[in-house]
Amino acid sequence: MSDSVLDHVTEGTTRRGVRASYFRNPWRKPRVLQAVTVGYLLWSLLPVAIAVVFSFNAGRSRSSWQGFSLRWWNGDEFDSLFTDEALRQAMLHTFRLAIPTAIVAVGIGTAFAIGIDRWRGRPARGANFLMLLSFVLPEMILGVSLFLVFTFLFDNLLSLGTGAQWLGLITFQMSYAVVIVRARLLSIGPEYEEAAMDLGARPGQSMRRVLLPLLSPAILASVAVVFADTVDDFVIVRFLSGAADTEPLSVKIYSAARASPTPAVNAAATVMLVSTMTVIAIAYLLYRRYGRGQHGADVSSFTQL
Amino acid sequence: MASAETTAEPTRRRKDGADEAAGRGGAWFPGWYWPSFALPGTLWLLVLFVLPFYTVLSVAFGTVEPLFRSPLPVYQPWWWSFDTFSETMQKFYAGDAVYQQPLIRTFAYVILASSICLVLGYAVAYYTARHAGRYRVLILVALVSPFWISYLMRIYAWQSLLASDGYVNDIWSIFAAPTNWLSGRPVTVILGLVYGYIPFMILPLFGSLDRINQSMLEAGRDLGASPARTFWRVTLPLSKPAILAGLVIVSLPMFGDYYTNDLLGTQRTSMLGNLIANSVFQSGQGPEAGSLTVVLMVIVVVPMLYYLRETKRAAESL
Numbered sequence: 115m116s117d118s119v120l121d122h123v124t125e126g127t128t129r130r131g132v133r134a135s136y137f138r139n140p141w142r143k144p145r146v147l148q149a150v151t152v153g154y155l156l157w158s159l160l161p162v163a164i165a166v167v168f169s170f171n172a173g174r175s176r177s178s179w180q181g182f183s184l185r186w187w188n189g190d191e192f193d194s195l196f197t198d199e200a201l202r203q204a205m206l207h208t209f210r211l212a213i214p215t216a217i218v219a220v221g222i223g224t225a226f227a228i229g230i231d232r233w234r235g236r237p238a239r240g241a242n243f244l245m246l247l248s249f250v251l252p253e254m255i256l257g258v259s260l261f262l263v264f265t266f267l268f269d270n271l272l273s274l275g276t277g278a279q280w281l282g283l284i285t286f287q288m289s290y291a292v293v294i295v296r297a298r299l300l301s302i303g304p305e306y307e308e309a310a311m312d313l314g315a316r317p318g319q320s321m322r323r324v325l326l327p328l329l330s331p332a333i334l335a336s337v338a339v340v341f342a343d344t345v346d347d348f349v350i351v352r353f354l355s356g357a358a359d360t361e362p363l364s365v366k367i368y369s370a371a372r373a374s375p376t377p378a379v380n381a382a383a384t385v386m387l388v389s390t391m392t393v394i395a396i397a398y399l400l401y402r403r404y405g406r407g408q409h410g411a412d413v414s415s416f417t418q419l
Numbered sequence: 420m421a422s423a424e425t426t427a428e429p430t431r432r433r434k435d436g437a438d439e440a441a442g443r444g445g446a447w448f449p450g451w452y453w454p455s456f457a458l459p460g461t462l463w464l465l466v467l468f469v470l471p472f473y474t475v476l477s478v479a480f481g482t483v484e485p486l487f488r489s490p491l492p493v494y495q496p497w498w499w500s501f502d503t504f505s506e507t508m509q510k511f512y513a514g515d516a517v518y519q520q521p522l523i524r525t526f527a528y529v530i531l532a533s534s535i536c537l538v539l540g541y542a543v544a545y546y547t548a549r550h551a552g553r554y555r556v557l558i559l560v561a562l563v564s565p566f567w568i569s570y571l572m573r574i575y576a577w578q579s580l581l582a583s584d585g586y587v588n589d590i591w592s593i594f595a596a597p598t599n600w601l602s603g604r605p606v607t608v609i610l611g612l613v614y615g616y617i618p619f620m621i622l623p624l625f626g627s628l629d630r631i632n633q634s635m636l637e638a639g640r641d642l643g644a645s646p647a648r649t650f651w652r653v654t655l656p657l658s659k660p661a662i663l664a665g666l667v668i669v670s671l672p673m674f675g676d677y678y679t680n681d682l683l684g685t686q687r688t689s690m691l692g693n694l695i696a697n698s699v700f701q702s703g704q705g706p707e708a709g710s711l712t713v714v715l716m717v718i719v720v721v722p723m724l725y726y727l728r729e730t731k732r733a734a735e736s737l
Contacts, residue, residue, distance in 0.1 A: 147546040154543045155561050158614070162568055164586070165576035177585040222460045229456025238454070241461040243727070248468050250723050254675025254692055258699060258712045259471035265705075266492045267474050285467040288460060300734075317448060346569040348678065353699065364571050371575050371682050380579075383572040390567045 166387065169380035176377050186377040195381040200358065201366060205385060208345055208362040210276065215283040216341040222284070223291025224333055228325070230292075231299045249289035253349040256286055261353040274356035282350045287343060291336035298332035331401050338397030342390035475716075479504055479709030490705030507710035518694060525690040528605070529673045532612035536620040536669050537662065539613070544624035545654075548631075562625070565618045574611060574682045581607065581683070603687030611683040612673055619672075620665040627661030628654070660729060667726040671719055691715060 165176075169187065173180030188196040195201050230242050248256070260282045264274055272278055306328060310320040326333075348364040355361045361369070363382045370379045477492040480499035484491050493499055510518040547558050565573065580587050581600035588597045600607050631654060639649035677692030695711045698704035 144546070144550060147542055147550065150539070150542045151546040151551075151558065154539060155558070158565060158618075159561060161576035161580055162573060165572065165579060168579065175584070176579045177582040222463060225456045226460030229453050229458070229460075233453035233457060238457065241457055241464070244464050244468065245460065246727055246730070247723070248464060250671060250726055252671050252675035252715070252719055254672075254677070254695065255712060255716055255719070256468075256471070258695060258708060259475050260467070261699060262478050262492075262705070262709065263467075263471035263474040266478065266490070267470065267494075281467055285463065288463065292460070317452065342567050346567075346571075348569070348571050364569055367569070367571050367575055368678060368681070371571070371578055375575075379575070383569065383575060386569050387567075387572060390569075391564075394567050 162387070165380050166384050169377050169384050171377045171380075174376055176375055176380055186381050193376060193378055195378050195385070198378060201363075201378060201382055203359060204361055204363045204366045205382070207276075207360060208364070208386065209389075211279055211283060211347075211351065211362055212341050212344040214280055215287055215344045216337050218280075219284045219287040219340050220291045220333060220336045223288045223336065224295050224329065226288070227292045227295035227299060228329075231296060245289050245292050248285065249293060253286065257282075257349045257353040260285070260350060264354065274354055275360045278354040278356070279351055279360065282354045283344050283347060286347075286350055287340045290339055290343065291333075294336045294339065295329060295332045298329055302328050331404055334397055334401055334404070338393050341393050345386055345390050475709050475712050477709075478705050479713050481706060481709075483703065483706060488703030490703075490709075503706040504710045504713070507707050521689050521691055521694055524605075524688065525674065525692075528609050528612060528688075528690060529670050532609050532616070532673060533620075533666050533670045535609070535613045536617045537666060540617050540620035540624055540665065541658075541662075544621050544628055547621075548625050548628035559625075562618065562621055570615055571678060571682075574615060574679055577611060577614065578682050601683060601685075603685035605688055608680050608684040608688045611679045612676065615676075615679055616669040616673060619668045623661045623665045623668065624658065627658045631657050660733070664726060664729060667722045671722060671726075674719055675715060691718075 168176050168179070170182050170184065171180055172183035172185070186194050188194050190197060192198060195205070226241075226245065230238055230245075260278070261274075264272065264278045272281075302325075306324050307320045310324045311317075315323065345362075346364060348368060351362055352365045352368065355365060363386050367379055367383055370376075473494075474492060477494050477499075478490055480496075480501060481493040481503070482491050482500055483489070483503065507518075510516065511522060512519060543562070547555065547562065551558050578601065579585055582588075583597065583599055583601075587600065591598060635653055635657070636649055639653045640646070644652065675692050675695075677690065677696040680688050680690055680693055681696075691711065691714070695708055695715065698708040698711065
């Protein structure tokens with residue numbers, strides 16, 4: 115009997131002990147969630163890191179390690195990234211697509227965001243709805259639509275190839291710039307411009323000297339986001355590529371992955387990775403520098419997509 | 420692709436100020452001034468977004484040139500014929516119904532993969548928002564970085580790991596016989612979809628969980644609710660909009676996905692996106708590609724409009 119009483123008492127204290135620890139520190143570290151998060155991050159990033167490492171593999175395999183070499187980057191007569199004519203062309207084409215797309219899409223998108231922010235009424239709402247629709251529409255649908263429009267309706271104006279890819283990419287990427295710039299416009303409010311106008315600035319002046327400088331962090335972020343996203347784009351670019359010479363790296367990776375890839379493909383993917391990461395990092399640092407003291411100048415603008 | 424409207428934090432509420440500003444703007448600017456800024460973008464979308472959409476319908480409801488089987492789009496709606504369209508539709512249910520399996524598979528894979536995204540993503544977002552402490556920025560950067568890595572590269576990386584002589588089999592063979600992961604296994608394709616799209620789930624969830632006021636949770640605890648009950652009755656309901664938004668954001672692209680299966684699966688795991696991608700480039704299959712795209716549009720239109728309505732509501736409540 116004394117045993118059972120003792121059991122009861124100890125059980126009570128342990129339970130109370132657990133409860134007390136809750137109340138002492140209700141936000142204590144949850145080990146399970148921590149393990150899940152660390153596991154997720156490893157799962158998420160380790161495969162990519164391994165793919166980068168395998169671009170330095172000495173053998174042809176991209177799944178079993180055969181020693182270190184740079185042959186898939188440069189040096190092999192035909193097979194390395196920098197000596198394989200097709201891969202080199204693809205690399206150039208990637209940037210040929212990304213740079214004009216980033217400039218034009220952000221230009222049109224910024225103007226659209228400013229216009230839609232100030233212009234109220236039914237047509238403005240319609241235009242805005244159209245823009246948001248292009249933002250959420252699965253890329254597959256837009257890709258097929260653009261492919262069909264360039265092969266049938268516009269077939270006399272512009273055939274598939276670089277030009278069609280530019281137009282398609284700008285259509286798809288414009289909305290990213292609109293969303294980022296509009297968020298910034300909402301947080302600025304109309305007061306600065308009104309103050310400038312009260313002090314005698316003409317509309318053009320208040321735009322150039324007040325609004326655009328205030329928007330510059332958002333514009334910069336948009337350029338970086340659109341550039342990185344265009345480098346990584348695959349669906350639209352593949353549908354609109356006319357021939358092999360208008361296939362950028364992403365399409366080459368896809369075709370190679372379905373045939374017999376060599377580590378040169380890993381090297382190509384690494385080039386894409388490094389270029390997008392570099393652009394995003396530079397833009398982020400500039401953004402922090404110029405956006406200092408301005409509301410919303412934090413990582414959130416880069417996470418909105 | 421979380422909307423800016425839900426994550427942006429405007430410094431001031433503009434609900435009342437907006438109309439006022441527009442009124443005063445009218446005194447300063449001619450009526451065409453602001454619309455002219457939006458004009459290039461609007462025209463662009465009309466020509467390269469609305470018109471292509473219409474072309475899909477024209478091809479789907481058009482005819483085929485009898486000799487070369489090349490599609491003849493019909494641009495006048497009153498001459499639209501539904502022959503080729505219904506021919507394609509019959510492949511979903513009539514005869515040997517070759518398209519039925521891919522369609523069922525698409526729904527099954529998307530639902531399963533989205534659910535896994537939600538459970539796993541919620542845990543990660545919750546931990547990052549609530550408990551990450553001084554590692555918070557580091558974890559956030561790691562969570563965002565997949566956005567700047569090409570989707571194809573990420574799937575290609577898994578293709579290498581899952582190859583028969585890859586690292587996954589090296590580990591797997593400790594416990595069981597080596598498996599050919601890339602031979603059309605649903606589990607590989609579903610996990611590939613999860614891997615590809617889960618970042619889109621985590622960020623809106625993180626944004627929402629991060630904004631939940633701590634005092635709400637403390638109130639729940641003070642009123643005697645257990646931690647589990649506080650989660651169930653306070654945290655979960657408050658994050659419900661983000662859960663729904665996240666589910667829409669990950670499932671929309673999954674419905675149109677074909678490259679994940681092309682790299683990690685085979686014919687046996689093909690989805691609706693594969694049917695479209697395969698027919699687009701085949702000569703004589705234009706109307707079929709158009710019809711299948713119309714089917715895809717019908718599937719995604721409801722979640723898409725729901726998402727747009729929710730973002731609009733969130734923007735208005737700011």
